[in-house]
Amino acid sequence: MDNQTRRKYRRIAHHLKPVVLLGxxxxxxxxxxxxxxxxxxxxxxxxxTSGDRQARSEQQQALAQRCQAEPIxxxxxxxxxFRKNPKANxxxxxxxxVGEAR
Numbered sequence: 001m002d003n004q005t006r007r008k009y010r011r012i013a014h015h016l017k018p019v020v021l022l023g024x025x026x027x028x029x030x031x032x033x034x035x036x037x038x039x040x041x042x043x044x045x046x047x048x049t050s051g052d053r054q055a056r057s058e059q060q061q062a063l064a065q066r067c068q069a070e071p072i073x074x075x076x077x078x079x080x081x082f083r084k085n086p087k088a089n090x091x092x093x094x095x096x097x098v099g100e101a102r
Contacts, residue, residue, distance in 0.1 A: 001082075009072045009080070010072055010073050010080065012044060012095065013044055013072065013073065013080040016044070016080075016094060017046065018045075018046040018048035018078065019047075020034055020035045020047045020048070021047075022047065022049040022050060023050060024050065024051075027063055027066075035063060035067050035069075039067055039069055039082075039083040040083075040085055041089065041092045041093075043084060043085050043093050043094060043095050044081070044093075044095055045081055045094070046078055046079070046081075047060075047079045047080075047081060048078055049078075056077060057074075060074055060079045063081075064079075067081065067083065068083060069081040069082060070082045070083065
């Protein structure tokens with residue numbers, strides 16, 4: 001992904017609220033399934049993580065890898081993930097809500 005597209009997705013994600021929360025149990029199968037569902041519906045999501053810096057970084061990388069998503073930005077406890085869905089519902093996708101051309 002080029003820097004211009006990444007910048008555009010960061011701008012879109014700025015106004016989003018986290019839809020997945022990684023709690024004290026860490027990266028469970030249920031968290032991965034919910035993240036996968038959210039990426040299918042919305043394409044661009046925010047994920048909130050917990051724990052110390054090293055644990056957060058490892059969880060964020062593992063989550064992106066398990067969901068086959070591209071990490072757009074990671075700042076502190078918040079991670080922005082993107083995964084293209086060619087059959088995305090325009091009423092649910094965060095990209096189509098702001099006029100993203102497909």
